[in-house]
Amino acid sequence: xAHQSDSDTGLEDQRDAGQASGVSNSDYxxxxxxxxxxxxxxxxxxxxxxxWYGTARRNGYYLFSQPMSTPPGxxxxxxxxxxxxxxxxxxxxxxxxxxxxxxxxxxxxAKDALDRYGLGAAGSPILSGTMDVxxxxxxxxxxxxxxxxxxxxPTGYSTNVGLLSALLRPGDWVILDQNVHASIVDGAIxxxxxxxxxxxxxxxxxxxxxxxTTGKRLVVVEGVYSMDGDIVCxxxxxxxxxxxxxxxxxxxxxxxxxxxAEGRGVAEHFGLExxxxxxxxxxxxxxxxxxxxxxxxxxxxxYLMGFARSRVFSCALAPAVTAGVLxxxxxxxxxxxxxxxxxxxxxxxxxxxxxxxxxxxxxxxQIIPIMIRNDRRILGIAQKLQQAGLYLQPIxxxxxxxxxxxxxxxxxxxxTTAQLDEAAAILVNTLREEGIL
Amino acid sequence: MSRLKPGEVQYQxxxxxxxxxxxxxxxxxxxxxxxxxxxxxxxxxxxxxxxxFDFNGSLVGEYGELVLSIPVAPRIIPGRPMxxxxxxxxxxxxxxxxxxxxAIELWHLPHFMENxxxxxxxxxxxxxxxxxxxxxxILDMHITDYEWGPVEHHYQAFEQDAxxxxxxxxxxxxxxxxxxxxxxxxxxxxxxxxxxIRNAGVNTTPFRELWMRDGFQTFQPLEKIGAGAA
Numbered sequence: 001x002a003h004q005s006d007s008d009t010g011l012e013d014q015r016d017a018g019q020a021s022g023v024s025n026s027d028y029x030x031x032x033x034x035x036x037x038x039x040x041x042x043x044x045x046x047x048x049x050x051x052w053y054g055t056a057r058r059n060g061y062y063l064f065s066q067p068m069s070t071p072p073g074x075x076x077x078x079x080x081x082x083x084x085x086x087x088x089x090x091x092x093x094x095x096x097x098x099x100x101x102x103x104x105x106x107x108x109x110a111k112d113a114l115d116r117y118g119l120g121a122a123g124s125p126i127l128s129g130t131m132d133v134x135x136x137x138x139x140x141x142x143x144x145x146x147x148x149x150x151x152x153x154p155t156g157y158s159t160n161v162g163l164l165s166a167l168l169r170p171g172d173w174v175i176l177d178q179n180v181h182a183s184i185v186d187g188a189i190x191x192x193x194x195x196x197x198x199x200x201x202x203x204x205x206x207x208x209x210x211x212x213t214t215g216k217r218l219v220v221v222e223g224v225y226s227m228d229g230d231i232v233c234x235x236x237x238x239x240x241x242x243x244x245x246x247x248x249x250x251x252x253x254x255x256x257x258x259x260x261a262e263g264r265g266v267a268e269h270f271g272l273e274x275x276x277x278x279x280x281x282x283x284x285x286x287x288x289x290x291x292x293x294x295x296x297x298x299x300x301x302x303y304l305m306g307f308a309r310s311r312v313f314s315c316a317l318a319p320a321v322t323a324g325v326l327x328x329x330x331x332x333x334x335x336x337x338x339x340x341x342x343x344x345x346x347x348x349x350x351x352x353x354x355x356x357x358x359x360x361x362x363x364x365x366q367i368i369p370i371m372i373r374n375d376r377r378i379l380g381i382a383q384k385l386q387q388a389g390l391y392l393q394p395i396x397x398x399x400x401x402x403x404x405x406x407x408x409x410x411x412x413x414x415x416t417t418a419q420l421d422e423a424a425a426i427l428v429n430t431l432r433e434e435g436i437l
Numbered sequence: 438m439s440r441l442k443p444g445e446v447q448y449q450x451x452x453x454x455x456x457x458x459x460x461x462x463x464x465x466x467x468x469x470x471x472x473x474x475x476x477x478x479x480x481x482x483x484x485x486x487x488x489x490f491d492f493n494g495s496l497v498g499e500y501g502e503l504v505l506s507i508p509v510a511p512r513i514i515p516g517r518p519m520x521x522x523x524x525x526x527x528x529x530x531x532x533x534x535x536x537x538x539x540a541i542e543l544w545h546l547p548h549f550m551e552n553x554x555x556x557x558x559x560x561x562x563x564x565x566x567x568x569x570x571x572x573x574x575i576l577d578m579h580i581t582d583y584e585w586g587p588v589e590h591h592y593q594a595f596e597q598d599a600x601x602x603x604x605x606x607x608x609x610x611x612x613x614x615x616x617x618x619x620x621x622x623x624x625x626x627x628x629x630x631x632x633x634i635r636n637a638g639v640n641t642t643p644f645r646e647l648w649m650r651d652g653f654q655t656f657q658p659l660e661k662i663g664a665g666a667a
Contacts, residue, residue, distance in 0.1 A: 195480045
């Protein structure tokens with residue numbers, strides 16, 4: 001059935017009328033609608049729709065999930081969702097850090113696999129869904145990561161959920177940086193493990209949270225944190241974890257294939273690959289594909305094969321995507337200049353922002369937050385940026401703390417210097433017009 | 438102050454300040470009736486809400502109030518505004534007997550039955566409130582401001598005593614500031630008032646700081662929604 005827009009159905013008008021009845025929720029956000037009590041499971045839908053159609057959507061929430069009709073490259077086409085106008089925008093929002101999602105060799109590999117294997121894997125990886133291309137990818141990943149084994153998962157989310165719920169049981173401890181990805185938190189919850197959060201990137205607080213714990217313990221950090229773009233202080237985290245006998249896991253979703261002399265990630269950058277017990281990464285960021293992986297010992301692989309339920313009970317990664325990811329992996333190893341270009345672009349763009357006095361928080365990576373620190377204004381600024389030709393996603397509460405709202409810039413090796421100059425000019429001019437600078 | 442509808446009760450305040458503090462969810466559950474569940478902000482972490490009011494206009498004159506409560510799930514009632522938050526106040530202290538008697542009679546709130554003292558110290562961008570009883574400190578809270586703007590926020594409060602379970606709905610109109618900059622603080626002192634929270638692992642830094650000034654609080658008539666505590 002074709003999806004009908006709200007304007008097609010007239011629902012928007014009805015909601016406007018409902019909103020005029022006096023519901024006051026202009027400063028509400030998603031968090032106001034998470035908890036509710038009622039005898040009717042669907043009772044929350046009414047207040048939520050009142051908020052969504054009455055204020056949220058037109059105040060800027062329409063900027064989320066706008067449909068794109070081009071690859072997530074440096075320039076994109078999308079349909080703006082308030083007035084349904086087509087736009088051509090300079091893209092600083094996609095994860096496509098090395099520009100591989102639309103690399104000709106990647107596309108060719110995926111097309112070949114599509115011809116050879118068909119659309120889907122048609123089975124769980126533990127039953128009929130494993131194809132030779134999956135095993136080739138796992139083998140080449142393990143070699144790349146210099147680990148005994150690597151296991152492929154259908155998504156990055158399912159990687160963390162499956163990994164943590166496979167390893168942890170009620171009574172075990174998992175100690176998380178407070179800024180780790182939702183998939184890590186959800187995996188810990190699914191495992192019914194005891195969870196403690198330590199203050200972001202603070203080894204002293206990690207030690208405080210580890211103190212007094214006994215039994216099986218896992219510390220989880222990320223290589224590059226996705227909202228702030230800062231890097232884990234891994235040497236200190238490893239030292240504290242070892243001191244208390246805890247295992248340590250690093251999620252390098254935003255750092256694998258980019259950090260380290262050979263691109264293996266932040267653990268390589270710090271020379272601590274053998275000190276970290278479990279390495280996680282994704283294919284959806286630097287490789288421009290989809291899926292995730294765990295790299296570690298063969299024993300870890302063997303155990304996950306039996307108990308990583310998010311993988312066991314999912315269809316295997318589509319073979320065309322798997323083949324495309326495999327080709328992207330080979331390109332990253334063959335063409336280290338992609339990483340060099342990325343870091344050159346990052347330095348160039350960071351220099352432009354620095355010269356203009358733009359607040360980028362603690363970022364040192366290819367993820368550069370443009371700190372607005374004003375929840376009421378950021379969505380309006382986002383609309384102006386889009387009207388000026390720049391595609392950037394506003395990040396607001398509850399994804400970040402109140403008044404730590406920001407735009408998240410993702411720099412790619414596929415950006416040209418001229419495009420970065422143009423993007424910085426739009427950004428700086430808009431921030432000046434808005435009085436942010 | 439605005440014109441009141443029949444049954445509404447209004448309180449005017451110079452300052453109403455609040456801090457939300459993380460503490461283990463099992464402690465939050467202990468402070469709630471079994472029929473209510475605490476809001477869980479992170480897995481395993483509940484919220485302690487500390488509110489302090491400097492009332493300068495009410496049916497019982499000027500007084501100060503300290504409210505300890507646990508945020509719980511809002512109750513959805515068709516046709517009414519979705520509350521911004523809902524609370525179960527588990528202990529209230531006031532600076533006068535008249536205000537205490539009034540709140541117990543009207544709102545069935547659980548009170549500390551002695552007068553307390555509350556001192557507010559207001560600076561340009563922050564406010565401190567110290568609660569004590571007979572010179573013995575109860576708690577000190579420090580809250581900072583951010584951007585100010587006028588609001589009308591709707592809240593719910595649930596109460597339970599031997600006579601029933603009740604729901605109060607209220608609107609808060611004021612100049613309002615809210616932030617999560619983690620610049621505030623809470624110090625809980627040994628005192629009978631703080632017995633339920635003192636060794637409960639309450640974080641001493643609020644993850645959210647709220648400040649309302651020069652406002653008023655308008656209560657709708659209390660509604661009985663269930664039986665009393667066994």
